[in-house]
Each structure stands twice: as C-alpha cells, then as structure tokens.
Amino acid sequence: MSFFDKFLNKKKPPATIAKERLQIILAHERVSLAPNYNSSKPNWIDLMKDDLMEVIAKYTKIGKEDLKINIEKRDNLDLLEINITLPEHHDGEE
C-alpha cells in the first residue's frame, strides 16, 4: 500500500483481496491434494527439495532422506518447516 493510499485511508479493492486469498489457498491445496491426484507429476515441494539439495551439496554431503520438508497449518498461517540432518563428520566448516 502506498503512502497516499494510507493517507487517504483507501481500502484494497475487493477483487485484489479475492485474488490474494485465492493464491494462498490454492498454493496450499495444490500441495495437499496433489499426491492423491498424481504421483508422477512433481509438486512445488519436490521441486524446491531438488533445488535445496543442489545448494546444500555445494557445502556438504547429505542424502535425500536427510532433508525433510513439512507444511503445517496453524490458525491463520502456514508454517513451512525445513529440517536438514547433517552427517556425523560433515566437512562443511573448512
């Protein structure tokens, strides 16, 4: 919201609110409903996992099972949790 919008106390147009709400709920539903739909088509969590693996691989070696991603709904917010288990003798801090 721009300074002037605030100044004039202008509310967001209803269509903008509708679009934002849809984008949030559909991002969530595409993930939560996707596995039942289609296991062959990767959802964005899988895609992000691949990207993260690539970045982590630059610094240390981990297996795919060491990276866990979880989405949780809490009241009115979505929590994205990323858990990385480092190997016992990781060579990250050189």
Next chain:
Amino acid sequence: MAKTIVVTSGKGGVGKTTTSASISTGLALRGYKTVVIDFDVGLRNLDLIMGCERRVVFDFVNVINEEVSLHQALIKDKSCDNLFILAASQTKDKESLNKEGVAKVINELSKMFDYIICDSPAGIEQGAYLALYFADEAIVVTNPEVSSVRDSDRILGIIASKSKRAEEGLEKTKTHLLITRYNPERVKLGEMLSIKDVEDILRIPLLGVILESPDVLQASNTGIPVINQKNSKASECYKDAISRLLGEEKPYRYIEVEKKGILNKIFGGSR
C-alpha cells in the same frame, strides 16, 4: 476419429450447459459434424437449452444399457443439419453411467462425428468424472469469482491426474479457460476478478470471455442457443471462442468498459 471435448467447471451454475449448447452449435455451423452429450443424469437440461425437449424419446442411459441403438437415441437439431443431441436420462440415478458403457458410446460416436462435446454435471462425482475421463480437450468454464476459480483449479488437478490420458501416460488433455458472466464495469470498479487475475491463478490458455448478458436468459427461455441470437454480444463472444478453438487468432472484443457518448451520459442509455 472425432475430437472429444468436455465442458466442465466443478462448481454448479457457472454456464456449462449454456456453453455446451453454443459451442456445439458453433462447430456445427462451421461445417463440422457434431454431437453434444448431456452427462447430467437425473437433472437433464441440455435438451431445454437446445430446444429439443419434446423430441427426447430415448437417452444416453438407454444406449449404455443396450436397450436401444445409438441411432434411435440421437436427436437431430432443429436448425442445424450437422448437429445431434444425446439427452441425459431423467429417471435413473447417476450411478447408471459406467466407464465401460460410456467408452463404448464414445467410441461408436467417434466414428460418426468430427466433434463430441460432453456437457458435464457440477461436482466431482461419477458423472463429472466420466464426462472428463475420455476428453482430448477440456473447456474449463469459470466465473470471475472465488469459489468458481477454486473449483476450476480442482478440476484441472483431476484432469491432469485421473483422466484416461493421464492414466495411460498419453499426451496431456489440452485445457482451455473460458471465463463466463464477465462484467467489465465491475472489473473496472475493482469489484470483480479481472481476466488477468483469473489467468494468473489458473495458468491455462484463455479460449474466450463471455459477457454477463440478459441474452442468455432470453436464449434459454426460447430454446435457441445464445450463439444463434442476433445482435448479441454474448453470441459474438461465443463465435470468437469457436474461432480460437479452431486455431484462428481473434482479438478480444467487449472486454473493456464502453465509453458512453455524450447523449448516453445525459440520458443514461441502457445496455
């Protein structure tokens, strides 16, 4: 071999039957041999919109149950030689549609026609599922409104994963977005999702935008598909969509708010 196109939406009352009637009529007027099937078993309406309700003797379920031949059940359109209607059954329940039966009918039709248009019922139950299952292409009818957009997204997920093409790993079902009941004035006021908003969210190619128009009610009252109404913007919108479906490029008309002339402004002309 016919091309099978489902008209689907998830949400009810968004304009699937209106669209099925106009798209099938439009294709037939372009010279393609077309059949339109009502999958809304128990709640048939396509016959009314096509104006052939009094000529329905046998229906889709009779054919599936092999009580009559396909030729006995196909109803020839009153104004268009290339167009046939296969009505839904009014008496039987939705479970009377089964995959094998529908497959057989579609197979047989596909030897006789260029296009098979499937008018899907609302929801994601058996009837809606079977309507989209065999489709080569899908027209996803969406109103610029939150629940309709959400349901369209859900239907797109089902097409992408549970259709025959998905199950057999064939080329993906081609999907088209058809925005209906669009009101440029309300979009300009920020009260209604814009074309771009809906495109941004659903991310499938746009086939057409059909204006909210009193002509649609007029069309259903008289049993003449709106595409056949004279001097109607909604009719022109459907004709443009047909052109795009056939691969032609068409600019989008009527999607901006019309500038009113000075006289119109003073006297507040109607539509």
